[in-house]
Amino acid sequence: MANVNKVELNLSRKIVNPFKTTRKSTTNPFKFNDFEGNTLDVAICADVFEGTKGVNKLKMISSSVIGSVTKIRKSITEPIVNFANRVKDVITGAWDYAKNTNVEIAGLKNISESIHNAGKGISESISGIRQSIYDSMPPLLHKDIADIGRDILASCSSLISIHNHEKISSAMPVESLEALWKKEISLMAEQETKKIALSSDKSMKAQVA
Amino acid sequence: MNKNIAEIIDALGAHEDISSIGVLEELGTNSPDNEIREYTSRALVRKNIHDSLKVVIINQGKGINDLSPSVAMSTINEILSLKDKSEVIKILDDTINMHSDETVKENARSVKSLLALS
Structure with missing residues (x-):
């Protein structure tokens, strides 16, 4: 019972308001901010760099800014990741929906x-x-271009032949092997024709010269 | 000879399908290229079956009867190197006895003599 009375006594004690101000009739507007000595522990508006006159002030400001940015980044990284994942899921879902739906626009x-x-x-x-x-272009150049084209065609044909060459085996059906053989024969015939044409061109040029 | 064609001939020579013999005869033994004819004839001999051996033995201008001595000799060499010669001997005998062309008969007789000596 004695303890209860003690607690009651403590509760009934008037709590001192640290922000309590006393208004007096004065013309000075700043007088209202008089906290009667109950100042805050942290001076919010104080110049934090006041006591460091020997150090580069700009450097200190920049380092404090960087520190703040790092802190902010740390605090927002996780939500951004979550947001990005959510966006990705939404896009994937939309794509799947679009893919599986016949849309006519x-x-x-x-x-x-x-x-x-x-x-x-x-x-x-x-x-x-x-x-x-x-x-x-002059006509002579036309002919050269045609020759180049023919050479490219021949190279392509040989490449195709090489590609086919890798596949040739007794596992292939006879018809396919026959077709391949006929193709090779036609390619050889083309090459022969080209050779004959080139040799005849050379002989013609020699005669003209 | 074109490498691709050699591969095709090898593939047809190793093929189990009988129709491969027809392709080899049509495209190979009728080729204007001596090398292709030679390679095809050897592939047909290596098959060592009645239909393939018939092509290189009884046909004029093909196999052992080819106008090119290199083709004819290569075919004969391939025949001589066969392990099982029973089918070749049978066809050679039939050719010697029944073929209408005397040159073909003569060639078959020569090959049979070589087989007897080998």
Whole structure:
């Protein structure tokens, strides 16, 4: 009972308000901020760099800014990751939905047609440029280009042959082997024709010279 | 000779399908290239079956009857190197006895003599 009375006594004691101000009739507006000696432990508005006159102030400010940024980054990293994951999930879900759903958009056909037409236009322009270049070149150069084209074709054919060569085995059906053989024969015939044409060209040039 | 063609001939020579003999005869033994004809004839001999051996023994201008001596000799060498010669001897005998062309008969007789000596 004595203890209870003690507690009651303590509770009934008037708690001192540290922010209590006393208004007096004065013309000084700053007088209202008089806390009667009950100042806060941390002086919020105080110049923290006041006592460090010998140190570069700018350097200290920058280091404090960097520290703050690091702190902020640490605090926001996790939510950003979560947010990014959520966005990714949403996009993936939307993509899956779009993939598995037949969507018909009225304007899409027109867009595809426009793209097709644009592509056609570009192709025609390129063809026109190529044709103009081709027309501006002397006929002898035409022949050289044709020869280069033929060489490229022959190289491609040989590459295809090499590719096919890897597949040739008795496991293949007879029809396929026959077709491959016939293809090889036709390639050889083409090469022979080319050789004959080249030799005849050379002999013609020699005669002209 | 073209490496691809050699591979094709080898594949057809090792093929179990009888129709491979027809392809070898049509494209190989009728080729204008001596090397291809030679390689094909040897592949046909290595098959060592009635239909393939018939092509190189009884046909004029093919196998042992080829106009190119190198092709004919290569075919004969391949025949001589066969382990089982029973089918070859049978066809040679039939050719010697029944073939209408005398040159083919003569060639078959020569090969049979070589087989007897080997």
